[in-house]
Amino acid sequence: MLRRSTGPKELxxxxxxxxxxxxxxxxxxxxxxxxxxxxxxxxxxAWSYFNGLFKCSLDPNDECD
Structure with missing residues (x-):
């Protein structure tokens, strides 16, 4: 049986x-x-890893298939 919550619980x-x-x-x-x-x-x-991870390696003039 499920009960409705009566409000935030004290931690x-x-x-x-x-x-x-x-x-x-x-x-x-x-x-x-x-x-x-x-x-x-x-x-x-860490910065180098994420900087390289999110760089685009496509030429903007190339068409995507």
């Missing part, structure tokens, strides 16, 4: 504590296979 302290953990990237491998542990280099590797 228990234990459920709030679970959300405080942060995920960290300790090291990241670049496109050449080199591992980087410095936070600035990790940012650069």
């Amino acid at each position: 228990e302290p234990s459920s709030l504590e679970k959300g405080t953990k942060k995920n960290n990237i300790d090291k990241l491998k670049d496109s050449k296979g080199t591992w980087h542990e410095d936070s600035q280099m990790i940012c650069n590797v």
Whole structure:
């Protein structure tokens, strides 16, 4: 049997504590296979990856099939 909700539920302290953990990237491998542990280099590797991922490789004058 389904019951209709009576409104927002109060959050228990234990459920709030679970959300405080942060995920960290300790090291990241670049496109050449080199591992980087410095936070600035990790940012650069991630930026380079996503920058290359979303670049268009088509010539604007080419026709799409």
